[in-house]
Amino acid sequence: MNVLWILLLPMLGIMAPLITARMGRTACAWATAIAPFAALVILLRQTPKIFAGEVDTWWQEWIPSLGLNLSLHLDGLAYLFALLILGIGLLVILYARYYLSERDSMPQFYASLIFFMTAMLGVVLSNNLIQLWLFWELTSISSFLLISYWSYRSDARKGARMALAVTGAGGLALLAALLLIGHVAGTYELREVLAMGDTLRFSDYYPIILVLFLLGTFTKSAQFPFHFWLPHAMAAPTPVSSYLHSATMVKAGVFLMARFYPVLADTDFWFIAVSLTGMATLLVGAYTALFKHDLKGLLAYSTISHLGLITLLLGLGSDLAAVAAVFHIINHAVFKASLFMAAGIIDHESGTRDMRKLNGLWNYMPITATLAMVAAASMAGVPLLNGFLSKEMMFAETLRQDTLGALSWWIPLLATIGGALAVAYSLRFMHDVFFNGEPIDLPKTPHEPPRYMRVPVEVLVVLCLLVGIFPQFMVGDLLNAASGAVLQRPVPEFSLSIWHGFNVPLAMSAAAVTCGALIYINRRHLFQFQGQFRELDAKLIFEGAVQQLVQRMTAVHEWIENGSLQRAMFLMLLLALAMMASPLFSMLAVEGLRPQIPTNWVVTFCTGLLIVSTILTVWWSHRRLRALLALSVVGLIVSIAFAYFSAPDLALTQLSVEVVTILLFLLALFFLPQHSPALDSSLRVIVRDLGVATLFGSVVGTICYAMLTRPLTSISDFFLANSKTGGGGTNVVNVILVDFRGFDTLGEITVLGIAALGIYKLLARIALAMPSADSNGIPWSKERRSVLLALVSQSLLPLALLVSMYIFLRGHNMPGGGFIAGLITAIALIQQYVAHGVEWMKERMPINYQALIASGLCIAILSGVGSWFFGHNFLKTWYDYFYLPGVGKFELASAMVFDLGVYLTVIGATLLILANLGKMTTSERLRAGDQ
Amino acid sequence: MEFSFAIAVGFLTAAGVFLMLRGQTFPVILGLTLLSYATNLFLFASGRLVINGAAILGSSENYTDPLPQALVLTAIVIGFAMTAFVIILAIRARTDLGNDQVDGRESALDISAEYKSRKERRES
Structure with missing residues (x-):
């Protein structure tokens, strides 16, 4: 039951900022914080149970016939993510209070933010696959709203559109994957699916499921080659970047990979696909980050790189690698959120994020500088900070895998190169911004931010230090519980300590730091080298691709539908003809076994009259009054047919409708042109239309005859039996x-x-x-x-x-x-x-x-x-x-x-x-x- | 008798389709009317042909299927509403566009010319 409140409170909290909109900015922020805070308290009260390995669930039938239930659960992994979402969410609320200017609509921002928070909590707490997907899509939508918050800016609109298109398309792939998983497993309840790993892995659908599933998670977690949307999502206000695009939403992809680790991992396909994608992302992200002059751009590519690292760990296949992945999820969320906030402070107080202008800020904002540098050091993987620990674990695990057979030694080497690049861009962040001379014509004179704007950064940086120095005490139990939930089996022994003795991972770390420093010192040459390549703007390529798609489709559309109703009608009739006629080819006999009624001369005469009047209607169609006369004869015979074939009600209706219709036609004739050409089309068109019409009529007539001569089984016996007793009429x-x-x-x-x-x-x-x-x-x-x-x-x-x-x-x-x-x-x-x-x-x-x-x-x-x-x-x-x-x-x-x-x-x-x-x-x- | 019925339905359909492909509104409306006769008869035929078997309880031994009849009854009335709507639409189109062509233009040539100019505009 508690788990329900953790989701429900933020959901109700969406209204809070809207209700308190007029009470001032501080009151609005406080009101917004109430619901997440209450949810966090409830969550923390669950801590002992979670650490003991218990799972809190809540279940309610929704549409049982479709296998849809409202179903929630809280296990170690869900707990970890809920903690990050609520904890960092609260800090972001506080931060945003000072970040947003007077002109920005605070209630709108907070409402979208809490909407996102609810959606994200829904993703991690859902125990039903379809429900999970629903929340997954809600995170895409709320993220669209948040990225496009400054909707007057073109880059914000385009970035939001790109993020929505990429993650939304991935979401559709994910839906297909989840439906297939549910189909194979026979249930949509996540906890039941988690126990059916072998069923899924040995299913014929496994490759399709995995490809679709990874499409969904890779797009969401900005994995190469779908990473391009994330840097453009940086057009969002910085609190959003710090919350969605470093700590939570982009983690949804790795969350899902971790969630389905017990059922989808453990195959070569998974190892190769996931680890190589992770490695590519790690390197591409780290390398690109080095060349970004925009502070947030650097952090965005660094985020991509770290997400790649987590993916790589999930793809390595050992249990300890999964533990390391979970550990890095925590650490990255903590240091990257604080770095984004620090970048936001710098932007806010100096008016720019361009690192070519930002120099020597140490003299203007020493406290912020210290905080940012500690967090950046954690990002680089410096000892005594949390980033160091998970990076050491990662290095150790890369040594232990054999993904690429005899070439498996590539992985630790590439990981070290990635580590060196991370050190280089972290150094650039520290040195370029806070030292390296004096600032170059900044829009504002930089100074320390308001007291409380710095508090969230302080909290997170203190966490970096505490986890880095007392890892076992701070996160030991949490990591154990979360890893247990990922693995769904006993967690292997892992040791969280700073010092493991002189070993290969330590040497790799040392090499990474040394190489990173060398790269940074020689950056000028590297920049020159990179300057030879033309920079690709993903936004332009994406927009170009979208426009081209639209153009192609427009051309196809115009080819089919050029504005002529006659043409459209002709094509539609042709299609209908093809669809109606094709089953007839495989039908052996037209005539069925039902005994036929012998015909008589009255019927033959009426049929003849009807056919003659029909032809006359067509023949006289340009001599209007005569055509109407012929038409009314047709209608009359249809009425007679109804009467003759035991349908008195229909006969009466047809007869009266006939009168009204003919009256209406007569009135209409008065207003339509009096003269009309005898033949309104060329002879060729007439012949063509006659051909189609004849085919059409013959097909319909054949079907009608085939139907009439076959025996009838009808549900009408029920109506005949119950008409008098149930409806009271004969x-x-x-x-x-x-x-x-x-x-x-x-x-x-x-x-x-x-x-x-x-x-x-x-x-x-x-x-x-x-x-x-x-x-x-x-x-x-x-x-x-x-x-x-x-x-x-x-x-x-x-x-x-x-x-x-x-x-x-x-x-x-x-x-x-x-x-x-x-x-x-x-x-x-x-x-x-x-x-x-x-x-x-x-x-x-x-x-x-x-x-x-x-x-x-x-x-x-x-x-x-x-x-x-x-x-x-x-x-x-x-x-x-x-x-x-x-x-x-x-x-x-x-x-x-x-x-x-x-x-x-x-x-x-x-x-x-x-x-x-x-x-x-x-x-x-x-x-x-x-x- | 079934054969005559099917032939009648086929003829009505063919005539309806032919008239529906005309360019002027009045023949198209005539075509729609013929086609709705054909459709109603076709639907009615799904209950098969029975003589002297009206679905009035107590009136006969061998009742016909009443369900298609009920469906066709409302179809007739709605068919009338549709015909009326199309007639009025044709009148309105004639007043607003100045001609009685279903495409709102005098000839197919106008359309292909317009199509070409649209294409050129797009390419430039």
């Missing part, structure tokens, strides 16, 4: 609509309403050109409307409404229902519009159709919600039978209320569409008449 189609699949229907009437509203919007403020004559130049009749039609339709209205009411009421048991009744009512009302005009109707029926749609939807939803009050599911039908004298026994069902909602929505939508379009004609006509 018309199964209607019961499915309002009950079994009521939720679908609700969605569909919503779509209907949205379409109607969309049309309403499309017609708003439209500037319609009003034709005053037909295509033959004959002016439209001045007579507004026919008296006969008005009389007949007016007298028909009550009858039509009565019929629609009847259809509505009987819908549950006989063909009918809300859809059909709604359409019939709409047609009856449209007829009045046609006969009398919009103004006449407006006076007599002042109904807002949008409101009608809304109320219909509300009624439908409320009828569904109503069943909640009776403890049923959404839209569950209730029904019962009642008796009224004179009427007799009748049924009342809650589905009727739902159907009422459908009814109102259909009326509202249909009338909103037609009345609005119709209104266009009348108002314009009136204007034309006035002139």
Whole structure:
């Protein structure tokens, strides 16, 4: 349970700086510190248990069907990282209070920082692989926010984008790796996976898993060749660099390698890949660091180099090397965080980070200089400091491995060279900045920073010394617990002491220090040598690559989609055709075994009529009124087909929709161009389209025939059996609509309403050109409307409404229902519009159709919600039978209320569409008449 | 009877597809309408053809499958809404763009010319 609070407190703490934003900077910093501090106290209270080897876990089901649990654990490794995250986090909060200027938004900074802290804690505490990945991605996102904190600076934006792209892409690879691990192991719980090392190592997926996994961790931990993003992330404020890019986030990669050490290591693939990458990173980082004039640039490459060192240790394969890796994680976090903070102080108080200008600062800020130099000495690996101890362990382990067979002696040699380069750049940091003459035109006169800005540096440097002098007392138990968690087996004996006697590692250290000093003294020659090479700017290369990618994709996109709908439609149909037709090639017989219904002359005649009308629709498509006539014949035959093949509801619906559609078409014809060319395309295009259309039709027809002649197994037996008993209706189609699949229907009437509203919007403020004559130049009749039609339709209205009411009421048991009744009512009302005009109707029926749609939807939803009050599911039908004298026994069902909602929505939508379009004609006509 | 039905669906589809590939809006809308007839019939056919078997309990011995019918019923209504939307869209496009071409331009030549100029701009 404690482990939950360690994660939860910082999560809640994200709000603290935002709430206290107006209380002043100091109050804001204090408020921010409360949650991490409380979490740190809880963590420290766990210390005895952790050192005794116990694991604190917390577990909660989340989506069990997907193997997703909320699952946390706190073991030695998680404890170590949580300690670093919270401890250094608190120091950074204090430091940032003085680092940020008045203009910077402190709450935003602190909130992002605590957001990152939470994400990072989530990574180290997660016991579920997917959950771990989620937090992993959150660290990328929060780091993006922090790097781009000074978002007005172009380098900050570009650096943040690059960091996000690289670590985000790595995160995707990691997700794939974790999913594969979960697939192979059969569980996503980390602690269970850790016990299944052999299962994973001997799995066929192992190489893929390892490659993807290492892609994820190498990108995050800035390993060569993915290291280029880290120096550009230095555009972030220095507290961020000190926290994310030295102590915590970049360690997430090595953390994960250490976490999965028991399951993924112990193979040649791992040793070669990890140790060589680590070695390359170590050397490239150390060498490049030497030539950086920017203080933070030097530290960034030094960080890359040290991360390479840790990776190298994890790749060496001996248990003691893993212990050394863990030890160096601690030491590097401590001295590098303090160095970044010192660099930040120098930048803050002197106005520059350029080492060509910064000289002789010893005279201006002796205390800071002392602190920085102690930390830099630790970075170089000078005895009595913590960096020395882990470096000695590293040297000792490089001597003990046999990764490269007979060439294994390369590794200790290269490690010594790396050590020498580290000494050289550390010397440069110390000598160049604090001595080496006087400063050269600095923007500010340097001086000591505010008292409390130095405190975090002091704390960390004291730690460097204490660990360096009393290693066993300070970190012995911690190292033991963390290494035990990494290895998942008893930790080998290791001795943490300063003096191991005269041995080879000591000689290597001495050689490194001597060579490093020599390199620094002769740096001028080295700089000249390096000056011959053109410096590559990773930012430019990266941006160039991104832009080129975008350009290529744009070209591909434009080749596929050049803005022509006709072309896009053609390509899409071709694709659909290919996909539909390909399975047919492997089908042996079109005709299935289902007994067919013998045909008769009525059916044959109707089919013939339908085909003829279809062809006529196409043939007359440029002679619009005729095309509509042919189209309506098609619609009519479709309705008849529905009626004939036992679908009375469909027949009624199709028939009423047919009427409304044709009316709409007629209205539309009025506004579309009167003349149109007989053939709008070249003959070649016509032939091509005819070919595609014929193929398409033949494929669809074949599929349809194949389907019709095969026996049917359907889930509908359930609907037929339960329609009366469960839904209380004998018309199964209607019961499915309002009950079994009521939720679908609700969605569909919503779509209907949205379409109607969309049309309403499309017609708003439209500037319609009003034709005053037909295509033959004959002016439209001045007579507004026919008296006969008005009389007949007016007298028909009550009858039509009565019929629609009847259809509505009987819908549950006989063909009918809300859809059909709604359409019939709409047609009856449209007829009045046609006969009398919009103004006449407006006076007599002042109904807002949008409101009608809304109320219909509300009624439908409320009828569904109503069943909640009776403890049923959404839209569950209730029904019962009642008796009224004179009427007799009748049924009342809650589905009727739902159907009422459908009814109102259909009326509202249909009338909103037609009345609005119709209104266009009348108002314009009136204007034309006035002139 | 199944054969006639399938032929009808095939013809409706072919005609719908052909009209949908036209350049003017009105034939395209006609094509969409024909295609939605075809689609509705096709969906309906997934319940197979049954005569005198309406899914009204107590009305017959051998009921047809009611589920495709329920799906097609809403499809018809939504198809109407879609047709209406496209019609109004065509009217709006005609007023705003000044022609009744689906591409908003008079001819395919305009498009290829525009495509070329865009490409040149990108390369320069």
